[in-house]
Amino acid sequence: MGEVKYTFIRKHTKKYTVKLLCSLLKVIRQGYYDWLKRRKSNRAIDSEMLIDDIRKIYTEFKGRYGSPRIALELCRRGKFTSKNRVARHMQQIGVAALPWRKKKVTSRKPSSEGVAENLVKRVFDTKVKHVLGVVDITYIPLQTGGFLYLATWIDVFSRKVVGWAMQARMTDQLVIDAFKQAIDKEHPRSVL
Template sequence: MCAFIAEHRARFGVAQICRVLTAHGAKISPRTFYAWAARPLSTRALWDTTITEIMVGYYEADAEGRRPPESLYGAVKMWAYLQRQGIPVARCTVERLMRSGWQGVTRRKRVRTTIANPSDERAPDLVDRQFKVPAPNQLIVADFTYVPMAGGSHMYTAFAIDAYAGRIVGWECSSTKTDKFVRTAVRHAAELRRFEGKPFLGNTIHHSDAGSQTGFNRWTQHLDERGVEWDDHRDGQRH
């Protein structure tokens, strides 16, 4: 209550605030407030002020808008950092003071893109983790990842990469993680290489992870001469 009066005394005056509070059942006299104001700060209040001033130097930007790396810390990391600096502050004190408006960087929830199905048959692994090739068009590696969007949503992007130079030669986006848009990325890669005058000739190896999104549970296959189809060894059909 005294802190409330101290906050608004310049605008309304101590006596007026005490009169209104007393009229509403919170009895307090101006003498009580002045006695409180003249009392020295407690040990806890002094310690809180000290720690607050230290953390201001980490979380508040300077005149040029720059912040130190410690401004990314949450309460736990900041407490550990202060401990390493020889400042014996309690973890609960740091958490309490940071609730006044400081917050560290939080990581987004990770989206799983590869969900393997152990019971599903896989195509043979023709690469065996040997991703170095002597020329282009020998190995196309396909994978996809998620891209965070505004509002907490996300999209998926598939890439087809020529392992020779690490060049992205095909890509496609989708709102769902099915095998169709990964296949499309590989087809785009084939079309690009054909447009550049260097088409796939039937000996190109396509490699992807063992994810099971809607049946996409393969490792590596040879692309055919058109560069847009490959064998599915489970059902004998071409896709």
């Protein structure tokens, strides 16, 4: 019953004095002031309710929503707040949006079998033509979306592109085609 009386006093302190209201409702003034100290502010109560709503939306959308989307979802549900306030509360409770896009795998790690021995050992210098060649693969973005992959076969002696191939997919055949073009164009004789 004291809670109801204290709430009534708090609502009417702008019109009447606390002393008058306490005497009319037969409560002790010190008890009212102690209740005020224990009572949470409206802002603190709103913050607790907002944190509960943030947690619900965060779990409902499996952690994929950040503060802007959670604030928008709260507004859709009739609880208007800013994305900055949502961000502060998310940081306070230790939640953040998870990345939702899978990274596109552009290369594959080769298995141990089928890997050739490293004969070059990062020494890219030779005194004879057609002894050492290297391949470079790059991609060219298209205006329509997607990529074209370009493989170039370079003779280390002359630093000249001697073969190239282009495909819509990056496959082993891309490098093989560039190598075949280099062989057909240069006609190297066996040096061994």
